[in-house]
Amino acid sequence: MRLLLAALAVFALLYMLKSDLTEGTIQLAAFASDEPACHEVDKPVSIVVTTVPGDTIESLFALYPDPAIVFLDRLTLFYQLNPHLQLQDILGGEQIEIPLSNETVTICSKE
Structure with a gap:
């Protein structure tokens, strides 16, 4: 009976370790940052319009x-x-970007 309980305990421990390694709990650790990484891009602020x-x-x-x-x-x-x-004229139905200001764009993404 002890052998059966020890085997069940070992299998339970191995299952917990396997699921922890495959699903990962690193992102839940205290040293993981929740703040997104931000960097400035030289691309101007613009909007996309469809031409006629x-x-x-x-x-x-x-x-x-x-x-x-x-x-x-x-x-x-x-x-x-x-x-x-x-090198070409604006065609109807084409999507182009129109700049709106000189400001730099800040892009933030979670990594």
Whole structure:
């Protein structure tokens, strides 16, 4: 009987160790940080819009104004976000990014 109870205790201990190692309780440990890692990105704040036939850069800037940026700086940011538009016209139905300000974006993610 003692041998049977000892075997059950060993199997229970092995099962607990296996489940602890496979499911992991490291993220529940006291030394794990709950704060997300944040870093700044040089990508300007922008919105994604879907164009219609006949849209131009000027018409998009007029629809989504930003008085904080002068036109040439905004145009430079526009071509940074959409480099394919340097060699082609804006097509209808295309999704493009329009810059809204000069601020840097802070991206936070849990690691």
